[in-house]
Amino acid sequence: MSFPLTRGLAALVLSLGLLAACGQKPDAHAERDAHATPSGEYERGPHRGRMLREGDFALEITIFEDGVEPEFRVYAYRKDKPVDPKTVQLRVELARLGGKVDRFAFTPAEDYLRGGGVVAEPHSFDVKVRAVEKGATHSWAYASYEGRTTISAQAAQAGGVRTELAGPALIGEFIDLSGRVEITPEGKAEVRAWYPGRILMMRGELGQSVRKGQPMARVESSHSLQAYTIPAPINGVIIEKNANVGGVAGDQPLFVIADPTQLHAEFFVFPRDAERIRVGLPVEVRSLSGDARLTAKVEAILPTADLASQTLMAHAHLPPGAAQSFRPGMGVEGSFAVGAQQAPLAVRTKALQRFRDFTVVFARVGTTYEVRMLDLGRRTPEWTEVLGGLEPGTEYVVDGAFLIRADIEKAGASHDH
Known part of the structure; x- marks a missing residue:
């Protein structure tokens, strides 16, 4: 099932270049850029990062995560020759969906400038870069999105998208x-002869429904030679028939009736x-x-x-x-609720989706949806505890999350790993 998107952002996402290198040597993480070529490519530097140029001065932006938490590593150049990182003052701002802004100051390290702090997932933001070198100030701004899409309220409603606010929940413990x-024993009864004797009549076949009190058999007593009628003791279905007319009724039940x-x-x-x-x-x-x-x-x-x-x-x-x-x-299978504990933050288990190598939910801000990579704790069929990656009070998609994921994947708005 699919529904229409706001194509303006979809087109922008498709045109974005990758921001920075990610996880491999040389650095290979990069987010898509609003100034990329129609094919989605952009100029890459020697470390496979994004090149930002102004006159003879340039920066190569990478995010490095080979054995460490994701961090910025930025290389400076003048006329494509490496510049001593000690001569450059650099600041980067990342404006995230929802209004949060992450700010990074940089210090020299070997032949690059290293950002102070972790570049948290998702790597999806509007980027501002400001560098000062030899008294000259250089500034850049661009969008770098992943796992993000925009859907109108009408399209979301038509697609069955429903959201909730993330918060505390009582999470059960199950066996x-x-x-x-x-x-049940009360749901099964045997039709037996009261006294031994010859069977004169039997009414009923396997699988036949019977009512309580309905005549089931007539037996002639061997002692008194008098005939008596045996009624059905319960409502139900005949599941066993162990005798026939002309036979002798003894200890074995004539019928077994069960109420299904x-x-x-x-x-x-x-x-x-x-x-x-x-x-x-x-x-x-x-x-x-x-x-x-x-x-x-x-x-x-x-x-x-x-x-x-x-x-x-x-x-x-x-x-x-x-x-x-x-x-x-x-x-059958049974889940026995043997206990419950309060989780400070939890999401509906059915809201969880896979994105890249992460388990995620999709946060909603207005008509924009974006992945949130989660660290998870206890899980039940209804609730899953969240240990990190999501702010309390975040509005997230509960129903229709797979449609959001499909649209993001279709747009190609994901990491270049």
């Missing part, structure tokens, strides 16, 4: 167990988890495909362990409506 769906709406899930609890799985705990029960899921509660834990596996059995009652998606004998 995942395997199990199966079974009919009376279900519970049986989970195998390993010894290491036995102390934490308790009656009353909520559990998310889901099919092996993940298509069907519901929330139930642990109703019982059987006190005896299986001799072979040493597992206990935990039962979770399923509501009557579960029969539409869950059938007896089906394998």
